[in-house]
Amino acid sequence: MIKNKITLIFIFFNLSFFSFSQVGNITVKYNYSLDDTKDIYGGNDFKKTTLVTNGKESLYSERNIDTTIVYANGEDITYINKNFVYYYSKNLTKKTITYKDRYVGMDFLIKDNNYSVKWTLTNNSKKIMGYTCQEAIGEFSCKSYKAYFFKDIPFSDGPFKFDGLPGLILEVLSDDGTVKITAxxxxxxxxxxxxxxxxxxxFISYEEARKKYQLKFAKFANLTTDENGSVTIPKRYIECYVN
Known part of the structure; x- marks a missing residue:
C-alpha cells in the first residue's frame, strides 16, 4: 500500500513537470504591494499584476486595487481609475522592456535596454504555492532583494523587471520590507x-525618463501652498528616480 502511494506521488510529480516543461505559455498572477513610508519621499502602491510568458517574450500588466493620484506636472493632479491597466512588454532575447510609466508621465513610451539584476544564488529555499523555490539575492535600483524562483518552469522571467534566473520567479521581496510581489x-x-x-x-530611454522625473521633482520642490507650506513628490517607488 505504501509502495503504491509513493508510486502515485512520483507519477503526479512527473506529470506536473511534464506539463510545465511542454506548455507554450504560462500565466502567473501576483499580489503586489509597495509600502515605502520611512520618510516623505517614498511611494505607496497596491496592485494585482499578471505575467504571460513563453520564456522568449512576455507581457506584464498591472491593475491598481484602488484609485490612485498621479502628479502629472507641477500644477495638475491626475486620478487613475483602478480599472486602468499598465502594460510592460518584454523581449527576453534582446533584454528590453517597453512601457508607459505612470510616474514619469503616460505620454512617454519608455524602452529600457539596460535593466538587469546581478543575482547570486543561495542554498536557501522557500515554498510558494506549494512549489519549492530556490532563493537568489541581488541589487536593483536602490534596494536589495530576495527572489524565489521555480526551476521546473524553465522560463528566465518574472514580474516587472525582475528576471534573469534559471526558472520563473514566483516571489520578490525587498530587504527593507517595502516591496512584496507574490504569485x-x-x-x-x-x-x-x-x-x-x-x-x-x-520612445525615450529609461535614462531620459529618469531625467524627466528629476525635473518634475525639482519643480515640485520649488512650489509652495497658499499657507506657505511645501509640496513634494516621491523620490522612489519600486525604482529610485531621484538620488
Missing part, C-alpha cells in the same frame, strides 16, 4: 502574447 495563481495556456506597443516607433 497566487499559475495557469498553463497557449494564448498569444500581444505587444501593445508593436506599432509604436517613438
Amino acid at each position: 497566487n495563481e499559475i495557469i498553463l495556456d497557449n494564448d498569444f502574447i500581444t505587444n501593445p506597443y508593436k506599432d509604436d516607433i517613438k
Whole structure:
C-alpha cells in the first residue's frame, strides 16, 4: 500500500513537470504591494499584476486595487481609475522592456535596454504555492532583494523587471520590507502574447525618463501652498528616480 502511494506521488510529480516543461505559455498572477513610508519621499502602491510568458517574450500588466493620484506636472493632479491597466512588454532575447510609466508621465513610451539584476544564488529555499523555490539575492535600483524562483518552469522571467534566473520567479521581496510581489495563481495556456506597443516607433530611454522625473521633482520642490507650506513628490517607488 505504501509502495503504491509513493508510486502515485512520483507519477503526479512527473506529470506536473511534464506539463510545465511542454506548455507554450504560462500565466502567473501576483499580489503586489509597495509600502515605502520611512520618510516623505517614498511611494505607496497596491496592485494585482499578471505575467504571460513563453520564456522568449512576455507581457506584464498591472491593475491598481484602488484609485490612485498621479502628479502629472507641477500644477495638475491626475486620478487613475483602478480599472486602468499598465502594460510592460518584454523581449527576453534582446533584454528590453517597453512601457508607459505612470510616474514619469503616460505620454512617454519608455524602452529600457539596460535593466538587469546581478543575482547570486543561495542554498536557501522557500515554498510558494506549494512549489519549492530556490532563493537568489541581488541589487536593483536602490534596494536589495530576495527572489524565489521555480526551476521546473524553465522560463528566465518574472514580474516587472525582475528576471534573469534559471526558472520563473514566483516571489520578490525587498530587504527593507517595502516591496512584496507574490504569485497566487499559475495557469498553463497557449494564448498569444500581444505587444501593445508593436506599432509604436517613438520612445525615450529609461535614462531620459529618469531625467524627466528629476525635473518634475525639482519643480515640485520649488512650489509652495497658499499657507506657505511645501509640496513634494516621491523620490522612489519600486525604482529610485531621484538620488
